Amino acid sequence: MLNRLIIKNYAIIDRLEIAFDEHLNIITGETGAGKSILLGALNLILGERADTKVLYNQEDKCVVEANFALQQKELADFFEQNELDFEPNTIVRREINQNGKSRAFVNDTPVNLSLLKELGEKLVNLHSQHETLELTKSGFQMNVVDTLAKNKPLLEQYRQAFRLYKKHELALRDLITQNRNASAELDYLQYQWKELDEAKLEKDEQQELETEQNTLSNIDEIKRALLAATTLLTNGETNAIDQLNDVQSQLKNVKNYITEIAALADRLHSTQVELKDIANELGQLEDDASLDPERLEEVSQRLSLIYRLEKKHSVATIDDLLAIQDSLSERIALVDNGTEQISKLQLSLQAELKKLNELALQLHQAREKVLREFQNNVVVLLTKVGMPNATFKVEIQKSNQQILNDFGFTEIKFLFSANKGFAPQEIKEVASGGELSRLMLCIKSLIADIDDMPTLIFDEIDNGISGSVAMKVGEIMKNLSRHHQLICITHLPQIAKTADQHLYIYKEETAHRTNTRIKRLNEEERILEIAKMLSGENISEASLANAKELIYQ
Numbered sequence: 168m169l170n171r172l173i174i175k176n177y178a179i180i181d182r183l184e185i186a187f188d189e190h191l192n193i194i195t196g197e198t199g200a201g202k203s204i205l206l207g208a209l210n211l212i213l214g215e216r217a218d219t220k221v222l223y224n225q226e227d228k229c230v231v232e233a234n235f236a237l238q239q240k241e242l243a244d245f246f247e248q249n250e251l252d253f254e255p256n257t258i259v260r261r262e263i264n265q266n267g268k269s270r271a272f273v274n275d276t277p278v279n280l281s282l283l284k285e286l287g288e289k290l291v292n293l294h295s296q297h298e299t300l301e302l303t304k305s306g307f308q309m310n311v312v313d314t315l316a317k318n319k320p321l322l323e324q325y326r327q328a329f330r331l332y333k334k335h336e337l338a339l340r341d342l343i344t345q346n347r348n349a350s351a352e353l354d355y356l357q358y359q360w361k362e363l364d365e366a367k368l369e370k371d372e373q374q375e376l377e378t379e380q381n382t383l384s385n386i387d388e389i390k391r392a393l394l395a396a397t398t399l400l401t402n403g404e405t406n407a408i409d410q411l412n413d414v415q416s417q418l419k420n421v422k423n424y425i426t427e428i429a430a431l432a433d434r435l436h437s438t439q440v441e442l443k444d445i446a447n448e449l450g451q452l453e454d455d456a457s458l459d460p461e462r463l464e465e466v467s468q469r470l471s472l473i474y475r476l477e478k479k480h481s482v483a484t485i486d487d488l489l490a491i492q493d494s495l496s497e498r499i500a501l502v503d504n505g506t507e508q509i510s511k512l513q514l515s516l517q518a519e520l521k522k523l524n525e526l527a528l529q530l531h532q533a534r535e536k537v538l539r540e541f542q543n544n545v546v547v548l549l550t551k552v553g554m555p556n557a558t559f560k561v562e563i564q565k566s567n568q569q570i571l572n573d574f575g576f577t578e579i580k581f582l583f584s585a586n587k588g589f590a591p592q593e594i595k596e597v598a599s600g601g602e603l604s605r606l607m608l609c610i611k612s613l614i615a616d617i618d619d620m621p622t623l624i625f626d627e628i629d630n631g632i633s634g635s636v637a638m639k640v641g642e643i644m645k646n647l648s649r650h651h652q653l654i655c656i657t658h659l660p661q662i663a664k665t666a667d668q669h670l671y672i673y674k675e676e677t678a679h680r681t682n683t684r685i686k687r688l689n690e691e692e693r694i695l696e697i698a699k700m701l702s703g704e705n706i707s708e709a710s711l712a713n714a715k716e717l718i719y720q
Contacts, residue, residue, distance in 0.1 A: 168652045171234040176223045178204045180683045188668035191648035194656045196672030201683030211261045214284025229263040292620045303595035314614045316533040325526040332519045346505035360495040383463040393453035400446040411439045527575030548609035553636030556587040601631015625655040637661035660700040
């Protein structure tokens with residue numbers, strides 16, 4: 168239930184705060200005072216888009232805030248699923264800044280517009296002239312019948328299965344396409360794989376071969392350097408080892424005079440031993456280093472093969488080539504196993520389709536069961552709202568070849584005739600605006616309890632009606648408000664008189680601005696307003712008497 172609505176800086180509203188009654192709230196007022204603007208602001212709370220044109224003051228942001236009293240378990244589940252704090256008194260707020268950027272909050276938790284819209288659809292059912300046209304659409308008609316049939320759990324089960332079926336169906340199409348394409352290039356795939364397989368590539372091979380090739384290509388320079396190093400250490404006339412011997416001899420003569428010289432002499436001896444060892448190893452390396460043209464050719468050819476394969480496949484390492492080889496194996500296996508996989512998936516889809524058709528049949532049968540009572544109840548209500556000769560029928564059938572969609576395979580059409588002797592036809596072909604409004608009211612009054620919608624809002628429900636018909640419409644709305652909160656904008660006194668709370672919207676003009684204002688009418692003000700609705704601005708004693716009689720009858 169909507170307890171309170173606060174609007175700041177929206178259109179011609181600087182600030183407005185409205186407290187709503189839990190039953191029937193009637194809103195009246197002069198033309199252009201802001202009744203439609205009020206609904207526009209409420210639509211922001213329900214997730215509709217907006218821009219900076221709605222700002223009353225372009226220097227400030229627009230804020231619309233609604234306080235809802237929540238009780239439904241379903242809503243508690245919705246809050247939990249979307250990680251929102253559930254509060255019995257929930258505040259929904261929408262802000263639009265000067266740049267047109269919008270923010271939305273539920274109990275101070277930021278939410279996106281799609282979530283806000285989903286929550287709004289659970290809190291408020293807004294009936295406007297635009298929504299009346301929804302009555303002519305097959306999706307809306309199906310939703311009405313499914314609500315009456317209490318198909319929601321079964322329909323959700325069906326839709327989950329239907330989404331999974333469509334996903335698997337798409338996977339099958341992709342698999343068939345992949346298999347067809349892979350089969351067409353199978354010879355080429357096998358050639359590529361065989362070429363890589365015959366190369367017998369090893370993970371770290373390239374780096375090792377490149378090092379060996381570099382060594383073999385520079386063997387002469389390496390031998391010269393090793394020989395020169397060995398000569399400098401041991402074989403030259405002034406080699407390092409002999410010079411160290413001389414140094415040690417000189418120190419030996421004086422080591423008894425300075426104690427530190429003995430330690431230094433020991434270190435020189437260790438160095439001499441290390442240098443002799445290094446010289447031996449360098450000599451061995453020089454002996455081992457030899458030109459091997461055959462091995463160089465073998466290494467060069469192997470690297471040429473690796474480089475060619477890398478260039479061919481546009482990669483830089485053997486790891487990449489091995490990954491491509493694995494991928495080729497998988498693609499070849501896909502062709503080999505594709506037919507079997509396709510067959511398995513086709514069998515699985517057949518089983519899923521069978522289950523879907525069973526669920527669709529259950530939905531169809533449940534819809535069929537409620538139609539007779541639904542049609543009769545609508546006709547009874549149409550009689551009450553001034554259409555005693557009206558006919559209403561629901562045409563239901565299975566689609567051709569039982570093609571499945573989000574609703575199963577059922578096709579539904581609402582047929583209507585307002586006049587005796589005329590066969591009912593599709594609503595969009597025959598119903599006037601006033602007839603559509605009354606028909607929508609009748610249908611909503613039948614599904615409101617089942618749909619468990621706490622708040623219903625009616626705008627222009629009085630379109631095309633007056634007099635006794637308006638009285639009947641008002642009675643239906645009054646009965647509906649016993650179990651639901653209703654907010655109704657009307658121009659008709661016959662409907663206004665049914666209010667549990669009568670709100671009056673008016674414009675307040677200053678030297679610089681026009682502002683929308685709203686007030687709750689007391690008993691005397693209410694009589695004056697209905698008298699004005701009956702006879703215009705010139706209120707007479709007779710019109711006051713008529714207003715009192717209308718209200719208290």
